[in-house]
Amino acid sequence: MALDLREKLADTLRGWTAPPIAKGKRQAQILAIASNKGGVGKTTTAVNVAVAFARRGAHVLLLDLDPQAHVATALKLNRGNGYTPLCAVLMGQLREVLEVALPTPWTRLTVAGSDKTLVETEMALSGKIGRELQLCRALNITRSHYDLIIIDCPPNLGTLTLNALCAADHLLVPTDMSALALEGVADIIGCVANLRNTLARPVEVCGIVATRFDRRLLTANAAITQSMTELWGDRLLRTQIPQSASLNAAHMAGKPIFDFAPKSSGAAAYDALTDELTPLLRLSPQAQLNLGWDQRVQQRRSPPS
Ligand SMILES: Nc1ncnc2c1ncn2[C@@H]1O[C@H](COP(=O)(O)OP(=O)(O)OP(=O)(O)O)[C@@H](O)[C@H]1O
Numbered sequence: 001m002a003l004d005l006r007e008k009l010a011d012t013l014r015g016w017t018a019p020p021i022a023k024g025k026r027q028a029q030i031l032a033i034a035s036n037k038g039g040v041g042k043t044t045t046a047v048n049v050a051v052a053f054a055r056r057g058a059h060v061l062l063l064d065l066d067p068q069a070h071v072a073t074a075l076k077l078n079r080g081n082g083y084t085p086l087c088a089v090l091m092g093q094l095r096e097v098l099e100v101a102l103p104t105p106w107t108r109l110t111v112a113g114s115d116k117t118l119v120e121t122e123m124a125l126s127g128k129i130g131r132e133l134q135l136c137r138a139l140n141i142t143r144s145h146y147d148l149i150i151i152d153c154p155p156n157l158g159t160l161t162l163n164a165l166c167a168a169d170h171l172l173v174p175t176d177m178s179a180l181a182l183e184g185v186a187d188i189i190g191c192v193a194n195l196r197n198t199l200a201r202p203v204e205v206c207g208i209v210a211t212r213f214d215r216r217l218l219t220a221n222a223a224i225t226q227s228m229t230e231l232w233g234d235r236l237l238r239t240q241i242p243q244s245a246s247l248n249a250a251h252m253a254g255k256p257i258f259d260f261a262p263k264s265s266g267a268a269a270y271d272a273l274t275d276e277l278t279p280l281l282r283l284s285p286q287a288q289l290n291l292g293w294d295q296r297v298q299q300r301r302s303p304p305s
């Protein structure tokens, strides 16, 4: 407790003495991509959706909250000069995520990276009061510099994922087409409901997206899709991300699918997912303008279902 108080005092003093961080003119929506099941395509989805939005004109911050640091691998980012992992922010040594955000070779895409020390950070956080809200606080000014912040979460419902859920406006849950994955989706949706009741956070499940979808498995796909529809209704998104060798190869090559295989089914699927997410994310009017997204035009284009 005494240590907690000393740290709090040190943070406050740091806040008083450090130069102020300038506020931007944007107002980002924050999208967490999470599931406690491993390997369902969270990072692949986070990276490709982030790149897709940036290509379309949005200013995007991609935040890696997984100690495995797979975002850096998936985009082949150099973790050398100037790379400060998020731990410094979560532990209160820095005030804002903005202070560790680095530009990438992709226009309008910025990344705040992680590394293995996030494991220790998570353990250290677990003894702190208000541990779930560290990230939310550290995005206060940061969000005014971006249109969209995407958080790639680790495959568990630990303190780091809770931080993402408390900071986020929206949650996207990727799931593969297995019975076990259904349980994973139910777990995270239950967790969100819990957060709503106990912490009154506004996070909303904007969608569940089927990933690694193998069209050949007709019977299994039909059974699992039916269960998903019964459980989650229209929160199950129309877009399905196919099982695709190109997506896997792009990940290994450290490139977004739009650079690695722009004509592949994986690129088309992530483009379609970005289309589907755009109206759900309630981006600011300025961001919608930058994206060339006019809801009235879109409504006229898509026939009522
Ligand atoms: N649609 C897909 N088709 C083929 N391979 C895929 C697809 N999506 C992801 N993969 C591959 O599966 C592996 C796991 O994907 P990814 O890292 O995106 O999952 P994850 O949910 O983030 O995993 P973790 O839980 O470990 O963080 C990677 O090698 C990736 O290339």
Ligand SMILES: [Mg+2]
Residues within 6 Å of the ligand: 042, 043, 044, 066, 070, 152, 153
């Ligand atoms: Mg991952």
